[in-house]
Amino acid sequence: MFKRIGKNEQQVTFEFLHRTVIAREGDTIAAALLAAGILEFRQAPEDQSRRGPYCMIGNCFECLVQIEGLGSRQACRERVRNGMRVKPHRGRIELEEHDET
Amino acid sequence: MKPDVIVIGTGPGGIASATTLAQAGVNVRIVDEQPYAGGQVYRASEKIAASRTSLREWLGSDYAQGLDLIQAARREGNIDWCFDTSVWDISCREDGIQLGLLKDEKASTIDAPHVVLATGAMERPTPFSGWTLPGVMSIGAAQTLFKDAGLIPDDDVVLAGSGPLLYLFANQLLNAGTRPGLIVDTAPKWVSARHLLQLASAARHNLPALYKGLAWRQRINRAGIPHVYGVCELHACGAGRVESVKYRNGGRIQEVPASLLLVHDGVIPNTHLSVAANCHHIWQARQRYWQPQLDVHGQTSQPGLWAVGDGAGILGAEAATLKGRILARHLAAKLGLISPNESQKTSQNDQRMLAKLIPLRRFLDQQFPPAAAFREPGNDTVVCRCEAVKAQEIRQIAKLGCVGPNQARSFTRAGMGPCMGRQCGNNVSQLLADELGKSVQEVGYYSTRPPIKPVTLGQLASLAD
Numbered sequence: 001m002f003k004r005i006g007k008n009e010q011q012v013t014f015e016f017l018h019r020t021v022i023a024r025e026g027d028t029i030a031a032a033l034l035a036a037g038i039l040e041f042r043q044a045p046e047d048q049s050r051r052g053p054y055c056m057i058g059n060c061f062e063c064l065v066q067i068e069g070l071g072s073r074q075a076c077r078e079r080v081r082n083g084m085r086v087k088p089h090r091g092r093i094e095l096e097e098h099d100e101t
Numbered sequence: 102m103k104p105d106v107i108v109i110g111t112g113p114g115g116i117a118s119a120t121t122l123a124q125a126g127v128n129v130r131i132v133d134e135q136p137y138a139g140g141q142v143y144r145a146s147e148k149i150a151a152s153r154t155s156l157r158e159w160l161g162s163d164y165a166q167g168l169d170l171i172q173a174a175r176r177e178g179n180i181d182w183c184f185d186t187s188v189w190d191i192s193c194r195e196d197g198i199q200l201g202l203l204k205d206e207k208a209s210t211i212d213a214p215h216v217v218l219a220t221g222a223m224e225r226p227t228p229f230s231g232w233t234l235p236g237v238m239s240i241g242a243a244q245t246l247f248k249d250a251g252l253i254p255d256d257d258v259v260l261a262g263s264g265p266l267l268y269l270f271a272n273q274l275l276n277a278g279t280r281p282g283l284i285v286d287t288a289p290k291w292v293s294a295r296h297l298l299q300l301a302s303a304a305r306h307n308l309p310a311l312y313k314g315l316a317w318r319q320r321i322n323r324a325g326i327p328h329v330y331g332v333c334e335l336h337a338c339g340a341g342r343v344e345s346v347k348y349r350n351g352g353r354i355q356e357v358p359a360s361l362l363l364v365h366d367g368v369i370p371n372t373h374l375s376v377a378a379n380c381h382h383i384w385q386a387r388q389r390y391w392q393p394q395l396d397v398h399g400q401t402s403q404p405g406l407w408a409v410g411d412g413a414g415i416l417g418a419e420a421a422t423l424k425g426r427i428l429a430r431h432l433a434a435k436l437g438l439i440s441p442n443e444s445q446k447t448s449q450n451d452q453r454m455l456a457k458l459i460p461l462r463r464f465l466d467q468q469f470p471p472a473a474a475f476r477e478p479g480n481d482t483v484v485c486r487c488e489a490v491k492a493q494e495i496r497q498i499a500k501l502g503c504v505g506p507n508q509a510r511s512f513t514r515a516g517m518g519p520c521m522g523r524q525c526g527n528n529v530s531q532l533l534a535d536e537l538g539k540s541v542q543e544v545g546y547y548s549t550r551p552p553i554k555p556v557t558l559g560q561l562a563s564l565a566d
Contacts, residue, residue: 001236001360005277006154006251024250026148031250039235039342046489050341052235054486056242057141058134059223059371061519062233062486072519072555076245077134 002034014084023080030056030063030075033086041065041075042089064089104130104181105436107200108217109188109374112140113167113418114410115219116174117425118432123179125433130181130211132188132202138174140221141241142418143167145248156251159276161269163418164248170422190551191216191378193403198378203556207563215405215432218375218393219425222368222411225390225471226524227262228478231337232364233486240270240365253277254361259346261335262365263288264469268317270363275324283327283357285348287366287472290330296467303464306457333472337362366472370412373523377549378403384542388415389471390527391546399428407432420458423451477535484532485525487518495529499536506530506547519555522547 010025016033023032030053033041039052041063053063056076063075066087075086106122108115111133119129139146146168149156157165174180183204190201190210198216202209224239231237240260246252254274258281260267271281292300304311321328334349338356347356369390372382380401381394392414393401400407409428410421427448434444478484480493490513498512506522506529509515515529516522522529526547534544552561 001255002246002252003255004251005253006152006156009152027250031246031252034246035250035252041235044233044487044489046487049233049489050235051233051486052238052342054232054238054242055224055226055524056238056245057223059373059520059523060226060486061523064519070557074555079136 001037001039004035012080012082014080014082014086016086017088025080027080028076029065029067029078029080029086032080033075040088043091045089045092048091102128102181104128104211104213106130106215106217106432107132107198107211107213108219109133109200110140110219110221110410110412111135111138111171112142112219112221112410112421113170114221114412114421114425115140115217116170117422118217118219118409118429119180120170120174120177121426121429122433123174123177125429125438126179127429127433127436127438128179128181130183130213132183132186132200134185134187136184138171138182138184139167140219141245142221143171144245146171149248154251155277156248159273160248161273161276167418187554188374189554189556191374191553192551193378193406198403198405201551203554203560206560207566208556208560209564215407215435217428217432218378218401218406218408218412219410219421220371220374220408220412221421222415223371223523225366225369226528227364227366227471228482228484228492228525228528229335229337229364230479230482231339231343233483233489234337234339234343235341236339236343236360237337237362237364240266240363241368243361243363244270244273247273247277253279254281254363256280257282257359258361258363259283259285259357259359260363260365261285261287261332261346261348263472264365264367265314265317265465266365266368268314268321270365271321271326272317275320280324281326282359283346284321284329285332285335285346286328286330287332287335288330288469292468296464299460299464299467302460305460307461310461335364367469368411368415369527370414372412373521373549373553375401375406375408375412376546377551377553378406380406380408382546384540385414386540387470388466389531389541390415398431399424416458416462420455420462423455423458427451427455478528478532484528485513485515485518485522487520487524488514488516490515490525492532495532496536499533503533504537505545506533507545509533510547516547521549521553 199212336347375393430444
C-alpha cells in the first residue's frame, strides 16, 4: 500500500481502536494510519459502507474520526499527539458515544 | 495590529500577493489551515528543506521553486502569519469583509477593508463506480502524503485518469524508486489534428514546458510501465476495500489487481469561500467548473473581496504567482501606498510573462478535457459521497420537476453532509442540467451558509471570551 521513506524521526504513539499505532512527529492522523496499513477510517452513516481518506486536503470529509471522544474530526488535518485516542465512526453518531472517553 | 489586507491561503497566489503587499508597506495577515506555507502545490516545502531526505530532488524543480517564494515572504516584517487556522464564516459588509476564524479550539472574528481569496485548486471529484472504496484516492492525495509525510505508494499502485499531474506523479514515483503497476489513461495517446493549432501556439510561447511534459511521458515509457490510452468505464472493485480495477480498452473489458487506485481528472477552482460570500460565479463550459466573476483587477462581485490564483480559474502555479503580484500592486495603489501609474508600470513585465503562459494552458485544456466517460456516471454510481446519493436519484427527481441543486438537496440530502457539497456540487448541477436540457449556468449551484467548516458549540461559545 504505502511505504515510508526518510530517516527514523521522532516517534509518537497513539491508539486507534485497540491498536497502538507508531507515527512520526508532525504526521497527520490520516498519514499515520495509512502508513500503518489502515485504509478504513469509518463506516458511512447512510449505508454503513466502509470509507477512508480520498482527497487529503480537507475537502472530502471522508477521513472523519473521533478524537478523544469528539466526533467528526478531519484526520487529514489533525496532527498526531503522543497517547491520543482515536476511534472510527460506525454509522450514525450516537449521543452516548460522546460520553465514553 | 489591525491588518489592511487579509490573504486566505499560502499557496503561490497568496504568498506572492502578501509579499508584494508587504513590500509596499501594507499590513498583511495571511491565514492558512496548514501548519506551514506553500498551499498544496508547494506543500511542506520548509519541512522538507529542513529534513535530510531526497524528497526535494524527487519532487522535481517546479516544486523546489516554491521554497524561494516562501523564503522571500518570510523576510517581510509586515506579514502576520496565522497557520492552523480555518475560515468558518465570511460576510461582506459595507465597511469591509468579516471572517470567522478557528484556531486551537477557539473561534474569533476579524475584519479588513480588503480580503484576498487565494484558495487554490482542488482535484475534480469525478464520480465513478466504486470510488468510495477505501484504497481509492486522488493522485493529489497521494502527492500530499508524499510531500507531507514521506509516504510512497507500493509498486502495485494503479494510476488512472488524465492530465499532466498523472505523468508528473509517475515520474516522482520513479524518482523515489516505485514503479507503478499500470497507468490507465482516459486521454488519447496522440494529439488530435483539431488541437494542433493550439499546440503550435503553446510551443511558440512556452517550448520548455512542452518538452518537460514530453520528457515525463518518455521516462514512463522507458521505465516499462504499462500505459493504456483512451480508456473508459473505470470501475474500482472489491469488498470493503479496493482489490482490483476494471476498465474498457476499445472493445475489451480488462481487470487488474490493485491495493491502491489513484485517480486524477484535472483540477478545478476551490470556490467554497467565494460561494459562501455570495459572489457571482460563471460556469466554464469547456473545463466544467465554476469560477468567481472578476473585474479586470481581480475583484469579485463583492466590493473589497478579491480572488487570485487557481481559485479564480485554473492557470497553474506560475501564473498564480504573477497574478498575485499584479493584484497586490493594484491594491497597494488603492490603499494610497504607491501611485496607480507606478503600479501599472511595475506590473508590465509580469503581464507579459503571464500572456506567455496562456497558450499552453489552452492546449492542456483541449488535450485533457474532463473525461466524458466519467462525466456521465452510471445510475448506480454514488454522486454525493457523504449521504450516499446515487446518480439515479438525481435523474429521477429532475424528471419529477426538480428545478435546481438547492431543491435537489432538500429532496435527496445530496450536499447536506459534512463536506457541504464540495465533492458533489458540480456533479449534481451537471446531472440536473443534462436531465433538464439546460446549461449548468442556468441550473446554478448550491447556496452555502456558515459555518462552512465544522465548529462545535464550545468553539462558538469561545467567541464571547
